[in-house]
Amino acid sequence: MSNLARIAITGASGRMGRMLIETIGQSDKAEVTGAVERPGHDWIGQDLGLCLGGAETGVTVTDDAATAFAAADVVIDFTAPAATLGFASAAAETGTAHVIGTTGFTDEDLTALSAFGGDIAIVRAGNMSLGVNLLTQITKQVAAALGPDYDIEVVEAHHNRKVDAPSGTALMLGQAAADGRGVDLNEVSDRGRDGITGARKQGDIGFAVIRGGGIVGEHDVIFAGPGERLILRHIADDRGLFARGALTAALWTLGKAPGEYDMLDVLGL
Ligand SMILES: NC(=O)C1=CN([C@@H]2O[C@H](COP(=O)(O)OP(=O)(O)OC[C@H]3O[C@@H](n4cnc5c(N)ncnc54)[C@H](OP(=O)(O)O)[C@@H]3O)[C@@H](O)[C@H]2O)C=CC1
Ligand SMILES: O=C(O)C1=N[C@H](C(=O)O)C[C@H](O)C1
Numbered sequence: 001m002s003n004l005a006r007i008a009i010t011g012a013s014g015r016m017g018r019m020l021i022e023t024i025g026q027s028d029k030a031e032v033t034g035a036v037e038r039p040g041h042d043w044i045g046q047d048l049g050l051c052l053g054g055a056e057t058g059v060t061v062t063d064d065a066a067t068a069f070a071a072a073d074v075v076i077d078f079t080a081p082a083a084t085l086g087f088a089s090a091a092a093e094t095g096t097a098h099v100i101g102t103t104g105f106t107d108e109d110l111t112a113l114s115a116f117g118g119d120i121a122i123v124r125a126g127n128m129s130l131g132v133n134l135l136t137q138i139t140k141q142v143a144a145a146l147g148p149d150y151d152i153e154v155v156e157a158h159h160n161r162k163v164d165a166p167s168g169t170a171l172m173l174g175q176a177a178a179d180g181r182g183v184d185l186n187e188v189s190d191r192g193r194d195g196i197t198g199a200r201k202q203g204d205i206g207f208a209v210i211r212g213g214g215i216v217g218e219h220d221v222i223f224a225g226p227g228e229r230l231i232l233r234h235i236a237d238d239r240g241l242f243a244r245g246a247l248t249a250a251l252w253t254l255g256k257a258p259g260e261y262d263m264l265d266v267l268g269l
Contacts, residue, residue, distance in 0.1 A: 007250055008034030008072035008096070010087050012061060013043055013051070015161075015239060016078035016101060016246075021052065023243035029251055034068030034075075035061045038083070070094040074250040078242075080163075081105045085112055092119040097253035099246055100124040103168030117260035121253045125263040126168020128245025131234050132219070133263045136176040139221050139232060143180025148203055150225035152177045157210035157218040166191065166207040169234075173221050174205050 007024055011017040012035035024030050035048045041063070049057035062068050069075055069091050077087050078101040091098040098116070103126045105113070116122060127133065143152060154177070156170040166174075171185075178185035183203065190204040200206070217236040222229060236242070245263065252266045263269075 002031065005030040005074065005251055005254060006033040006072045007031065008036060008068045008075045010036045010065065010075060010077040010083065011079035012037055012048065013041065014078065016242065018052065019239045019243040020076055020078070020246060021048070023240060023247055027247060030247060032059055034072050035059055036065050036068050037061055037063060039063040065090040066094055069096040072096055074099060074253050076246050076250055078102055081109050085109060088113055088116045088122070092116040095120060097121040097256065099249045099253065101128055101242065101246055104164030114260055118258055120258050121256040121261060123249040123253060123261045123263070123266060126172045128242045128249060128263055129236060130245065130267060132169055132172070133267055133269055135232060135234050136172050137269055139173050139176040140180035142223060142230065142232065143177040146223055146225065150223045151200060153206040153208065153222040153224065155208045155220045155222065157215045159214050159216065160211050162211060165209045167217070169217065169219050170207055173219060174207060177205055177221065
């Protein structure tokens with residue numbers, strides 16, 4: 001019997017789903033034992049490897065999440081908010097840990113997700129990379145050190161297929177800046193400027209969004225002060241970065257008590 005961690009992938013045909021399958025395929029610690037797609041998807045009932053244009057894997061793509069999750073130790077989920085809520089419920093039913101990379105949740109979604117942390121280990125992060133999670137810590141530190149005459153702006157750029165804005169990463173960085181300043185992000189965030197907006201309000205944390213081409217993910221945190229600007233930047237060069245982070249998180253959940261965790265917990269930052 002294999003001692004590899006058994007992983008189910010949701011949204012298997014998506015950009016991140018494919019990258020996760022490739023990354024886990026190269027790992028000597030884990031294997032893909034389940035692949036889930038939405039009902040009616042072309043891949044349902046087909047062998048996962050053949051769907052991806054490779055050799056047969058023996059894993060049949062399914063729309064029955066509960067059955068796929070029951071045969072796995074952990075689910076890795078990069079899909080969409082409504083889908084992830086359903087998958088969290090199924091994972092809680094089967095007692096399977098859930099690693100969530102999906103972004104674009106509302107506050108209500110996040111409250112609903114939290115409830116499942118009582119049943120299973122959930123790791124959720126808007127960005128699974130070491131660099132971005134380190135950057136949240138640095139952002140918090142810089143925001144705490146600089147006074148209110150340093151305006152904080154978060155600028156993010158992504159590919160033209162991305163459906164949510166600002167990105168999950170931008171929101172993590174904005175939250176870190178707000179934490180550093182000891183303020184509530186909801187009260188200071190400025191997320192859309194157009195027309196006669198009036199002057200910038202001191203203390204606001206602004207968000208600006210660029211969408212185009214195949215940009216994997218770029219984030220700047222700008223501290224614009226009197227006579228100087230400090231810019232903290234992260235650039236993701238390829239999606240394998242996020243998949244490797246998600247695999248690290250998945251392996252970390254093995255044997256973990258139920259609860260809500262993030263990548264700071266996983267990475268020990
Ligand atoms: N945390 C991180 O580090 C990262 C997070 N992300 C986030 O991950 C998410 C996915 O990104 P990406 O892979 O680029 O997006 P894609 O659109 O390429 O992939 C999403 C996949 O999820 C599937 N899906 C949607 N709803 C369901 C459902 N109900 N049941 C089963 N499958 C479903 C889609 O299927 P269909 O095509 O049929 O809709 C698609 O295969 C986004 O929220 C993105 O922001 C991305 C990269 C890194
Ligand atoms: O949709 C993406 O592609 C990405 N989404 C995440 C986000 O919303 O921050 C992470 C990464 O930047 C890529």
